[in-house]
Amino acid sequence: MLRNLLVLAALGGAFASAAYAVGHDALVPSANAQPDAKDIGGKFRLxxxxxxxxxxxxxxxxxxxxxxxxxxxxxxxxxxxxxxxxxxxxxxxxxxxxxxxxxxxxxxxxxxxxxxxxxxxxxxxxxxxxxxxxxxxxxxxxxxxxxxxxxxGVPGVFGSRIAFVRTRRNPTVTKNVYTAEMDGGNVASITNNRSLNILPSIGPGGEVLFTSYAKRNPDLWMAAGGAPRRISKYPGLNLGGVMSPNGGSIALTLSKDGNSEIYLIDRGGNIQRRLTKNPAIDGSPTWNPGGSRIAFVSNRAGTPQIYVMSSSGGGAKRLTRKGNYNQTPDWNPGNKKDRDLANWVAYAGRDNANRFDVFAVHVGTNKLVRLTQGGGRNEDPTYSPDGRLIAYSSSRGGIFVATKDGNNAIQVIRAGTTPDWGPRAY
The missing domain is CATH 3.40.50.10070 (TolB, N-terminal domain)
Structure with missing residues (x-):
């Protein structure tokens, strides 16, 4: 989102990959295991x-x-x-x-x-x-x-929905928000206007947040079963809202005081707390599954990097140390069988070839894993509600779903960008 944030700021002041074990409980092999491997460690295969x-x-x-x-x-x-x-x-x-x-x-x-x-x-x-x-x-x-x-031991996530944006350029450029089931079926329109509607996210109750220029200012809107309503309309940016795991707060970027900072608001748009206060541009917040921490993007070190802070706003620490342009983080929600998944943050980073790919970094150890490579420009990662799959947009065409380690990538949505994966459907 920082890419979008930088542009907007300039204009107006962005299953386990493991095979299941045949006849046994599933184990997790090396992250380098390919999805077509029939034998992993002499014991397991698809x-x-x-x-x-x-x-x-x-x-x-x-x-x-x-x-x-x-x-x-x-x-x-x-x-x-x-x-x-x-x-x-x-x-x-x-x-x-x-x-x-x-x-x-x-x-x-x-x-x-x-x-x-x-x-x-x-x-x-x-x-x-x-x-x-x-x-x-x-x-x-x-x-x-x-x-x-x-x-x-953990149910699948089929039926859960992914929010995304589709762009049309005839006769003028418009962007509208949609959702679809994670396999690409049952597409539903959230917005249908001639404006720019961007950066959707899905809350824990299925609410869809997005930023829209429908009223000329980039305001935050929410669709929750009926017509979308505008919930944050401060002067300047009201950008990239994401709801807390308990649904009580929304983290977003506001520029009402001149600089782009991260705030918490309630569902009615009332400010609860300012989380950042820095001359740099801060944006693209994402919550950890417990709601106690937020990862975000800031260029306070000179280039966009991922940072982690308390959800009350204190103790920001830099998370990414490799690459000079890292953006659009998403925090893995984890699951009851593999709680360490909740320590991973995926993001899009630019490599030495000036190409964006998806990476994941461990919050505790800073271990870095590259999830995509050699398949076009890959951005905007978002984890499934069980943390075992990941979706991202790609220049290869639309939105792909892969295992959390980047294997078994399958296109699920054509002509879609900036996906956000919502909660379980059932």
């Missing part, structure tokens, strides 16, 4: 998953499985017709086609029934669930979340 259904539900399940980064999805065209149409379950037949696990679905009455078979555990289903048939997409997402929970 689960070869067969989904024989040829309907929309089957296609959603296969898409979800690929996006999770934990499965090698078998091509349905290579499955014998006898297996696809079978009434019971032919374990030996599925072993012969190379499957480790099989998901079956069928509509029974008003429900879609799902069965997961793990061939390493016998011929009986290890998971059986039913969901209302009125929303097949939701049913498929819910079951895949259950499947991931079966293998990892």
């Amino acid at each position: 689960i070869r998953l067969a989904v024989p259904a040829g309907d929309d539900v089957g296609e959603i399940l296969r898409r979800d499985a690929r996006l999770s980064g934990g499965f090698e999805v078998l091509d349905r065209k290579g499955m014998p017709a006898a297996l696809i149409k079978e009434k019971g379950f032919n374990k030996d037949g599925w072993i012969q086609v190379g499957a480790d696990a099989v998901i079956k679905n069928a509509t029974v009455g008003g429900q879609i029934r799902f069965l997961l078979y793990d061939l390493g555990q016998g011929s009986r289903p290890v998971l059986s669930k039913g969901y209302p048939a009125g929303d097949p997409r939701k049913a498929a997402h819910k079951f895949m979340n259950d499947v991931i929970a079966h293998y990892t």
Whole structure:
């Protein structure tokens, strides 16, 4: 966001990548492991998953499985017709086609029934669930979340939404905010005007915050189930609002006093606290999952770098030490099985070739990991609500979802920028 902030300031004063363990609990291999590796450390590889259904539900399940980064999805065209149409379950037949696990679905009455078979555990289903048939997409997402929970102990995040911006240039340049499910489906419009609506973020209750020039000033707006309403309209910038984990505060950049500083406001736009007071430009705040710390971008050292401070505004310390242009941080929310994930902050950094890529830095150790390389310009990272996946925008076209280590990158949204990943849907 600092890139946007610098421009605006000038104008008017920016699953674990690991394979799931076949027949065992999942373990996390090296961050360098590639998603097509079939054997990691001699013990673990991607689960070869067969989904024989040829309907929309089957296609959603296969898409979800690929996006999770934990499965090698078998091509349905290579499955014998006898297996696809079978009434019971032919374990030996599925072993012969190379499957480790099989998901079956069928509509029974008003429900879609799902069965997961793990061939390493016998011929009986290890998971059986039913969901209302009125929303097949939701049913498929819910079951895949259950499947991931079966293998990892933490449910998947399918059904969660990503906010993003689409730009149109005919006849004039407009930017509007949308959301979509994390697989790219069910796109919904948040704004639909001829103005510039930028930098969306999704709050813990699904609220969408964004900055808009609809009233000529860059004001902060919120959409929470109805028409968007303007909540912060101080003179100058009201930029890049992000809601605290408990939903009670919004961190954003204001320039009402002449310089760009980070403030906390409540949901009504009332200022709660000023967090930074520095001659430099400060912006792009992101909360840690506990709400006690905020990472942000500042050029107080001469170039844009990532800093961390208390959410009350004290003790700012520089986090990034490599690269001369680092921006758009996002703090990993972590999950109950891997709490150390919550110590990682992803950001976009410019390398020696003058190209932006996505990196992640550990807040405690300063360990640095490069997540993208050699695939165009990659920016604006945002973690999934379980911390195991990451989305980012790319010059390759739109928004991609990858594992938290940058592997298994798959395009999910075309022509989208500045994504922000919201909370679990269910």
